Structures are given as C-alpha cells and as structure tokens.
Amino acid sequence: AQSVTQLDSHVSVSEGTPVLLRCNYSSSYSPSLFWYVQHPNKGLQLLLKYTSAATLVKGINGFEAEFKKSETSFHLTKPSAHMSDAAEYFCVVRSGNTPLVFGKGTRLSVIA
C-alpha cells in the first residue's frame, strides 16, 4: 500500500524568501514520486518527478526536490519565492503501474 502525507495544509512566505513544502511517503516498493502544481482555475501541471535516478531532482520554475529514502521524504524547495508561485501543490506517489496516490495538497501563499 502507498500513502502520502503533506505535512502542511497551508504555507505562507514573503516574496524573495525560500519555499519549503514538506512531503512524506509510504510505499512497499521503490516508489516514483511527483510534485504537481495547480493554479486557481487551472489544470494540474507537473513540476518534477523522481523515478530512481538522481536523488536531487530539478523541475520547472526553479523548484527542486530531494528524495531521502532514510527519511521517506520528498520535500519541495525553491530558493526565492515569486508571486506567481502562489498555488496548490500536490505530492504524489506511485509504485510500478499502480494508480497515483495524491496527498491532500499544500496551499502556498506569497506575500508581497
């Protein structure tokens, strides 16, 4: 069985400061992990993914995430927040060909 826990339902940062969105996962087998972003009234966009290659994954818009097996974590970071980063972020886990399992989401607010 797989599961994902996003530790914060809402994160608020000031523009230009670092972003950290936390995600812990549980998986019986080697997982694939994803971060998706959903802007208001928009569809889901893939930010980045981990599929057993390099543990530090770089995505679009300056985001990156590090897979830490010992901590079962896949936290999403960005050095400097931009107003356009305000959105809902979903951490997602998958093992093999099983369906995606979504976390509950973290709403990121960016304050000017």
Add this chain to the structure above:
Amino acid sequence: SAVISQKPSRDICQRGTSLTIQCQVDSQVTMMFWYRQQPGQSLTLIATANQGSEATYESGFVIDKFPISRPNLTFSTLTVSNMSPEDSSIYLCSAPGRITTDTQYFGPGTRLTVL
C-alpha cells in the same frame, strides 16, 4: 508530455440530469484515467479506462453512476448520471506521456456545479 483537452470546461446542471465529459489525448495511449476533485480537496481516482475492455472502478465509484466509454486509443468520455449537488466537483482526465510513460499528464478539468 501529452496534450489533453476536455469538453466542456465548465457546466451548471440541474439535479437529476446527466452530463457527459469528453477527453481527447494527442497520442495513442492504452490507459486513461478519470479523477474527481471535490471543492477544496485533493484528487480521487474514479476509474481507469482501458481501450477494448470495461473500465476499472475504484472503491466507492460504480458504473451506473459514472459510466465510461473508451471507443479508441485517444478518446474517452465520463458521464455523471442522475446528478445531485454532492456531484459538484472538478472532473479531470489523465493519461501517460507519449515518451515518458511513467508520468501522468492532466487535462484542464471540467468544473461541474449541480443545483
């Protein structure tokens, strides 16, 4: 990646009626997926639509309420039947990438409001 389109983008419906949502993928894919996102919630998988066979439904979802068609490798429809206000949600279609088959891409969603 995959380019996925959905129609309609949004609709307002009366209770007791049905709405069919269309999903088109820009490449041939074996599996397509339908998700529901209730207001303020995360995504929940409704069913997996395989071409040439019956859709596979997740726990809590049944074919009579959410019939799915998959007539070819690029197209699928989801019908929300006998709607009630509790069906008000965003419905999203998803499919794997043409080359990056381990990654799912999503359509823009259909925002359904049931009065």
